[in-house]
Amino acid sequence: MDINDKIDNVNSHEKHVSKEKKELRRDYKEQKDHLKAEYKENKQNIKNLKELSMTNVKGRIKNNLSGFLRFVVIGMLILVQVLFILFLPTLLSKYWGLFYIVLEIFSFFVAVGLTNASKNTSYKVSWLTIALLFPISGHIMYYLWGRKSTRRRLIRNTIDKFRETYKYYTEREGIREKLNSIEPRVKRISKYISNEHMPLFDNNKMKYYSMGDYVIKDMFEDMTKAKKYIFLNFFIVAEGALWDICHEILLNKVKEGVEVVFIYDDFGAMLRTDKKFDQRLNAEGIKTIVFNPIKRYTDRLIMNYRTHQKIVVIDGEVGYTGGFNIADEYANLIERFGVWKDCGIRIEGEGVWGLAMTFMQMWSISCPDELIDFDKYRPDREFQLNDEFCHVLADGPIKSDDNVIESVYKQIITNADEFVYIMTPYLILDEYMIGAITEALKRGVDVRLITPNIPDKKIVKMLTNYNYGALLKHGAKIYEYTPGFIHSKVILSESSAVVGTVNMDYRSFYLHYENALWICNTDAMTQINYDFKKTFEISHEYTLKEWENRPFIYKFMQPALNMFSTLV
Numbered sequence: 001m002d003i004n005d006k007i008d009n010v011n012s013h014e015k016h017v018s019k020e021k022k023e024l025r026r027d028y029k030e031q032k033d034h035l036k037a038e039y040k041e042n043k044q045n046i047k048n049l050k051e052l053s054m055t056n057v058k059g060r061i062k063n064n065l066s067g068f069l070r071f072v073v074i075g076m077l078i079l080v081q082v083l084f085i086l087f088l089p090t091l092l093s094k095y096w097g098l099f100y101i102v103l104e105i106f107s108f109f110v111a112v113g114l115t116n117a118s119k120n121t122s123y124k125v126s127w128l129t130i131a132l133l134f135p136i137s138g139h140i141m142y143y144l145w146g147r148k149s150t151r152r153r154l155i156r157n158t159i160d161k162f163r164e165t166y167k168y169y170t171e172r173e174g175i176r177e178k179l180n181s182i183e184p185r186v187k188r189i190s191k192y193i194s195n196e197h198m199p200l201f202d203n204n205k206m207k208y209y210s211m212g213d214y215v216i217k218d219m220f221e222d223m224t225k226a227k228k229y230i231f232l233n234f235f236i237v238a239e240g241a242l243w244d245i246c247h248e249i250l251l252n253k254v255k256e257g258v259e260v261v262f263i264y265d266d267f268g269a270m271l272r273t274d275k276k277f278d279q280r281l282n283a284e285g286i287k288t289i290v291f292n293p294i295k296r297y298t299d300r301l302i303m304n305y306r307t308h309q310k311i312v313v314i315d316g317e318v319g320y321t322g323g324f325n326i327a328d329e330y331a332n333l334i335e336r337f338g339v340w341k342d343c344g345i346r347i348e349g350e351g352v353w354g355l356a357m358t359f360m361q362m363w364s365i366s367c368p369d370e371l372i373d374f375d376k377y378r379p380d381r382e383f384q385l386n387d388e389f390c391h392v393l394a395d396g397p398i399k400s401d402d403n404v405i406e407s408v409y410k411q412i413i414t415n416a417d418e419f420v421y422i423m424t425p426y427l428i429l430d431e432y433m434i435g436a437i438t439e440a441l442k443r444g445v446d447v448r449l450i451t452p453n454i455p456d457k458k459i460v461k462m463l464t465n466y467n468y469g470a471l472l473k474h475g476a477k478i479y480e481y482t483p484g485f486i487h488s489k490v491i492l493s494e495s496s497a498v499v500g501t502v503n504m505d506y507r508s509f510y511l512h513y514e515n516a517l518w519i520c521n522t523d524a525m526t527q528i529n530y531d532f533k534k535t536f537e538i539s540h541e542y543t544l545k546e547w548e549n550r551p552f553i554y555k556f557m558q559p560a561l562n563m564f565s566t567l568v
Contacts, residue, residue: 158365159398165361168374169354171199178202179389183521185495189411193391193518196404204349204388206519208499208527209322210534212330212487215344216242219312219320222346223249229259229377231313231359235306235501237264238272238327240334246326254285263289263362265307270294272327289366305397308512310501311359316379319347319355321500321515323425323487330487337454338484343423343531345499345517345524347390349383354392358515361394388522393500396513405502406509408518409491410436416493419446421532423488427451427464428505428565434470441474450488450535453480460505463565465550466558472544479539486535489516492528496520499528506565 171194179200180187194200209215223230223246230253237243250260262281269277269290281288291307312320322344329336347355356377364372395405413420413436420440427449429437441447449471455461468478491498500516502508519525 158368161365161368162361162398165357165364165374166197168357169197169199172202175200175202178387179520182387183389183495185415185417186520189408189415189496190389190391190518190520192411193393193404193408196399196402198354198391198393198404200389200391201349201351201354202387202389203383203385204347204351204390204522205384205386206348206388206390206517206522206524207346208524208531209344209346210341210527210531211332212322212324212340212342212344213332215320215322215324215342215346216331218346219344220245220249222314222318222320223253223312226253226258226314228315229261229313231261231311231356233263233307233309233311233359233362234325235265235268235308235310236272236325236327237269238325239274239277240272240328242326242328242331242333250286251284259287260285261287261289261359261363263291263307263359263366265291266293267306268308268325289363291362291366306512307362307396308501308508309358309362309394309515311355311515313352313356313359316352316356316377317348317381319352320344321355321517323489323501336485337452337456340484341481341486341488341535343488343490343499345519347517349386349388351390351392351517353378354390355515358392358394362513365398388524389520390522391518393498393516393518394514395509397511399513403509405498405500405514405516406433408498409433409502409504412491412493412496412498413437413440413445413447415495416440416445417443418494419448419492421490421492421529422447422449422504423486423490423532423535424449424504425452425456425485425487425489426460426503426505427467428460429467430506433504434467437471437476438474441471441476446477447471447475448477448479448532448536450479450481450486450532450539452485452487453482453540454484456485459561462554462558463561465547465554466562468542468547469544472542472547478542479536480542481535481539483538490528490532492525492532497525497528499524 176187176191176194179190179202190200207218209218230250250262254260278288278290292305310321310324323342324330324344328334329340330342332340357374360372360374360377364370393405393408395403410433413433420437437447451464452461455464472478489500489502489504496518497520498516498518500514502514502516508514
């Protein structure tokens with residue numbers, strides 16, 4: 001090769017390098033512009049939230065002393081009961097011979113009851129462990145709190161009240177055939193949901209939100225347009241900047257003659273509202289219902305039955321749900337556990353009636369003596385015809401014995417052919433869910449999960465981390481949301497998705513009242529997919545090697561904690 005050829009090669013190489021540099025600079029600029037646009041949009045949304053209240057407020061956390069004291073008193077009452085049960089064997093030690101015989105008889109019935117219970121194995125193992133560790137006390141605990149028959153008897157009247165509402169649910173003739181022709185892959189799961197008294201709806205327009213900031217801003221704007229009524233149901237309501245905005249909107253609507261009904265959970269709001277919070281709202285004309293006051297049930301497991309639902313319905317025409325609550329951290333007005341990522345979904349159309357019905361079911365069981373005219377809240381509007389389908393999922397201790405939403409999650413995983421993406425703040429799985437995921441992996445399905453890097457509960461984070469192992473070993477990809485805490489509850493496959501309030505843990509699947517939207521054949525699924533892809537990029541992929549090299553204290557504590565995972 002002569003000197004001219006060498007020079008040409010060098011020049012060619014320099015041109016190639018220069019081209020690569022230009023491409024890298026262009027890609028960097030595009031990424032930078034995208035990040036700037038996202039930051040600007042986020043900043044504008046927070047500004048808009050503040051403008052809605054007509055004041056330039058800052059986020060804040062109000063820790064309520066009266067709520068804290070009430071929490072402590074209730075906690076002490078429960079602790080006294082547990083300690084009494086634990087020390088009961090010592091008090092009766094002189095009758096040990098007699099109680100040994102009684103213990104053996106009780107053990108037999110506990111074993112028979114748990115063996116034949118329609119519960120998962122993890123639940124049974126937890127109660128058997130308690131019975132083994134505390135021979136007499138554990139049996140009493142199981143008798144008081146663990147038996148299905150006890151819980152069902154306590155809430156039998158509520159169950160009857162709940163089931164009376166089923167007659168208001170209708171599924172339009174021909175809609176199922178329409179879904180099956182458009183998306184045959186979901187016909188079995190949709191039929192299952194319908195058979196659980198949650199009908200299929202079409203003629204909807206849905207929008208997915210990747211951050212709580214965005215969904216709350218649009219929700220408040222829609223609330224200002226209400227003409228007839230506003231329904232709100234939240235697990236947590238906290239006095240702060242968001243509540244100030246929400247409260248002002250509700251007061252203005254009441255003055256305009258709009259009916260407002262507000263349900264919030266007693267436990268969720270206890271520490272962040274004062275003890276006369278509901279009384280003040282009722283005096284202002286906002287019908288306010290405190291769901292399942294804890295002070296009534298300190299001696300019963302029914303105390304655990306919380307409404308974890310998040311529902312907003314406006315005139316029966318527009319509805320919202322998702323993971324967000326009315327507290328400043330959900331819109332990142334304050335910082336808790338880094339950047340708080342939540343999600344939400346807006347629906348306009350036929351499916352809003354499903355959200356309204358779910359709300360009114362909770363209203364009816366909270367106020368059993370009140371006669372609610374359900375038909376009064378049906379929308380008058382004719383919605384634009386389209387093929388965006390949804391089911392409004394609702395589940396809880398009195399809905400059914402089948403744990404419907406958990407089953408829907410499993411069916412989405414089982415029916416997936418290409419991919420399953422999951423966002424969840426907590427990952428505490430039973431053997432059946434682990435089995436469904438590992439079987440999907442063995443079929444070649446791309447399974448990816450996103451959990452928080454910064455936890456809100458350290459013990460739950462340890463259990464979440466423990467569940468990584470079984471999934472990583474079979475090829476699942478697990479990402480930890482690096483900027484902070486992810487509170488989104490989403491599952492997506494190639495054919496359907498669920499967005500709502502459901503964590504992947506025992507408490508959500510079995511104890512809480514939850515709700516969600518199952519959606520199909522809608523642009524919102526594309527928006528969800530985009531959110532997953534972008535979140536993968538800013539999250540840390542947690543490897544099997546990392547899990548195997550986790551701290552020794554984790555390896556020691558996690559198996560022990562896992563025995564009680566269904567009771568956490």
